[in-house]
Amino acid sequence: MFNSIVLVKQVPDTANISGKVMKDDGTVNRAKLPAIFNHEDKVALELALRVKEVYGGTVTAITMGPPRASDILRECLFMGADSVYLISDRKFAGADTLATSYVLSEAIKKIGNYDFVFAGRQAIDGDTAQVGPQTAEKLNIPQVTYVEEILSAKKDKVTIRKKIDGGYEIVEASLPVLLTVIKGAAESRPYSAKRIMAYKNAKSLTDLEGMTEGNSLLYTDKLVHEYEEKNLFIPTFTMDELKLDVERCGVKGSPTKVYKIESVVLAGGNHLKIENTKLGIGNLIEQLMADHILG
Amino acid sequence: MDKLSNEVWVFIEQRNGKPADVSFELLSKGLKLSQNMGGILKAVVIGNKVKDIAKETFKYGVDETIVIDSPELKDYRTMPYSRIMNILVNESNPRIILFGATIVGRDLAPRVASNTKSGLTADCTELKIESIKYLGKEYKDLLLQIRPAFGGNIIATIITPDNPTQIATVREGVMEKHFADSPKPVKITEIQFVPDPVDELVKIIEQHREESKINLKGAPIIVAGGYGLGTKENFKLVFDLAHTIGGEVAGSRAAVDAGFIPPERQVGQTGVTVRPKLYIAIGISGAIQHRAGMQEANKIIAINNDPDAPIFGISHYGIVGDAVEVIPNFIEAYKHKLK
Numbered sequence: 001m002f003n004s005i006v007l008v009k010q011v012p013d014t015a016n017i018s019g020k021v022m023k024d025d026g027t028v029n030r031a032k033l034p035a036i037f038n039h040e041d042k043v044a045l046e047l048a049l050r051v052k053e054v055y056g057g058t059v060t061a062i063t064m065g066p067p068r069a070s071d072i073l074r075e076c077l078f079m080g081a082d083s084v085y086l087i088s089d090r091k092f093a094g095a096d097t098l099a100t101s102y103v104l105s106e107a108i109k110k111i112g113n114y115d116f117v118f119a120g121r122q123a124i125d126g127d128t129a130q131v132g133p134q135t136a137e138k139l140n141i142p143q144v145t146y147v148e149e150i151l152s153a154k155k156d157k158v159t160i161r162k163k164i165d166g167g168y169e170i171v172e173a174s175l176p177v178l179l180t181v182i183k184g185a186a187e188s189r190p191y192s193a194k195r196i197m198a199y200k201n202a203k204s205l206t207d208l209e210g211m212t213e214g215n216s217l218l219y220t221d222k223l224v225h226e227y228e229e230k231n232l233f234i235p236t237f238t239m240d241e242l243k244l245d246v247e248r249c250g251v252k253g254s255p256t257k258v259y260k261i262e263s264v265v266l267a268g269g270n271h272l273k274i275e276n277t278k279l280g281i282g283n284l285i286e287q288l289m290a291d292h293i294l295g
Numbered sequence: 296m297d298k299l300s301n302e303v304w305v306f307i308e309q310r311n312g313k314p315a316d317v318s319f320e321l322l323s324k325g326l327k328l329s330q331n332m333g334g335i336l337k338a339v340v341i342g343n344k345v346k347d348i349a350k351e352t353f354k355y356g357v358d359e360t361i362v363i364d365s366p367e368l369k370d371y372r373t374m375p376y377s378r379i380m381n382i383l384v385n386e387s388n389p390r391i392i393l394f395g396a397t398i399v400g401r402d403l404a405p406r407v408a409s410n411t412k413s414g415l416t417a418d419c420t421e422l423k424i425e426s427i428k429y430l431g432k433e434y435k436d437l438l439l440q441i442r443p444a445f446g447g448n449i450i451a452t453i454i455t456p457d458n459p460t461q462i463a464t465v466r467e468g469v470m471e472k473h474f475a476d477s478p479k480p481v482k483i484t485e486i487q488f489v490p491d492p493v494d495e496l497v498k499i500i501e502q503h504r505e506e507s508k509i510n511l512k513g514a515p516i517i518v519a520g521g522y523g524l525g526t527k528e529n530f531k532l533v534f535d536l537a538h539t540i541g542g543e544v545a546g547s548r549a550a551v552d553a554g555f556i557p558p559e560r561q562v563g564q565t566g567v568t569v570r571p572k573l574y575i576a577i578g579i580s581g582a583i584q585h586r587a588g589m590q591e592a593n594k595i596i597a598i599n600n601d602p603d604a605p606i607f608g609i610s611h612y613g614i615v616g617d618a619v620e621v622i623p624n625f626i627e628a629y630k631h632k633l634k
Binding site for chain 2: 012014096097098101125126127128129130131132133134135136137138141142143144145146159163164165166167168169170171172173174177255256257258259260261262263264271272273274275276277278280281282284285286288289291293294295
């Protein structure tokens with residue numbers, strides 16, 4: 001039996017940025033970007049689910065983000081997560097990886113009783129691969145990054161194949177351990193139709209508040225109770241709930257700051273146009289040979 | 296805040312007792328940074344029998360090299376290495392630490408940053424020292440960490456204004472290594488390794504490593520393909536052309552993501568940076584992250600069916616056309632000229 005906590009993130013789909021998403025001042029209008037489930041985090045969830053299937057236990061997915069990040073928590077439920085938590089507070093806004101790892105590590109401690117923490121190696125909006133190791137350090141537990149495969153697990157140990165520069169290693173890690181997973185590790189399973197039916201109406205507090213639209217607070221309380229009864233309530237951890245130090249959250253808790261942003265202007269440039277003909281290309285090759293660039 | 300340190304540190308990575316190229320590239324950059332802030336350059340070498348590597352660092356202008364040498368440190372392992380770095384960094388709070396953005400560097404640097412509550416910026420494409428004003432406050436000799444962000448649509452300059460230590464990682468090949476003009480006398484400080492039970496929490500059972508046969512950095516000619524090739528089948532034409540003209544094959548990140556080529560062949564911000572005599576970019580649109588890895592090539596030929604592709608903006612020669620037509624034409628014309 002192993003209990004796993006999986007760190008997941010909703011990310012802007014940076015691979016599909018259209019011109020309109022860039023504001024005139026060159027900054028990114030995040031609100032306009034399609035938000036997606038970071039792929040490697042999905043693979044991490046897949047590995048956690050496989051551990052559960054083989055050895056038993058539970059899988060809990062958590063995400064830190066704005067209220068709309070509850071979208072991917074529902075997707076975690078569709079895939080098979082037993083429980084999910086949204087970690088959300090205005091005071092978390094603008095967090096860099098250090099402030100993020102502080103909040104995540106405290107949320108993990110609050111959930112407690114875990115053998116594995118799984119995360120994708122990196123998220124596509126920053127590609128930093130920092131949050132996993134930073135969180136492990138704060139939890140004071142070992143880590144294995146670039147995990148390719150979980151070979152076996154027993155009582156308090158796990159055997160893992162991980163990527164290294166120029167090859168791979170087989171390592172044995174004591175539990176609890178944090179693992180960051182690369183995309184080749186597994187194909188994430190499709191959402192189960194049965195689970196979609198069961199959980200498509202799962203709601204966080206903010207989701208429910210949106211539904212009450214200005215009605216009394218009591219009404220929201222009643223809704224929350226109703227959703228809890230139906231096992232469709234997604235709990236939210238706020239800063240207060242996690243008893244966090246405000247100085248270590250969000251912009252305040254982030255040592256790195258964005259000093260300058262320049263939008264990239266891709267100019268036409270003065271290249272020589274070569275005709276796509278044997279003559280055109282032949283002349284180019286002659287020129288390159290004369291310049292001793294081609295031999 | 297207490298007086299800030301004037302030290303620039305570079306973590307020297309070694310694999311099987313061989314130093315990683317990127318570490319020496321960072322020494323050359325670190326030397327420049329330390330000079331620009333009137334400070335000193337230190338290297339940190341952790342491993343087993345690494346005295347020769349420690350000596351070698353002085354060719355790149357190091358003032359002092361810290362060595363932790365023990366059989367237990369032969370291979371990189373997160374726990375002992377990060378424990379050692381955390382102790383060293385907490386003791387001296389160096390102003391700047393540079394790590395190669397290798398698998399090891401990306402495993403180690405975040406643990407050190409997390410433990411010492413330092414700022415960490417990944418995959419920088421440029422680093423410089425500048426005195427700046429930020430939110431109305433003057434900062435002297437701050438490290439400007441420049442990197443493309445957000446799918447290459449912006450270039451961000453990141454700073455760590457209010458913390459003692461600024462940490463950055465840099466990919467292999469981004470900085471150029473060269474011997475220092477006036478190397479300093481060898482000064483190696485050896486620190487004794489004190490094992491801890493936590494070091495054994497992760498054990499290496501087996502290790503498989505092959506010397507990579509791919510040498511993008513050293514190749515005078517590189518033929519690179521992108522997502523525009525469309526299929527793995529079409530991408531074979533890139534290999535054909537490279538084979539014909541004696542070049543090495545590379546690709547954009549999109550080509551790696553599409554499975555056309557392995558990650559070892561990726562050129563760009565999150566791959567390798569190259570400076571060949573000739574770089575042929577085929578079906579590569581020319582996003583900023585890719586350009587960061589090849590724009591210093593001596594001559595660039597772009598082949599793309601979109602005449603507005605940004606890659607043409609940094610090319611010397613441009614051919615507008617479908618790769619499946621242009622490449623065979625190129626191969627034929629080349630063979631003809633050789634005759």
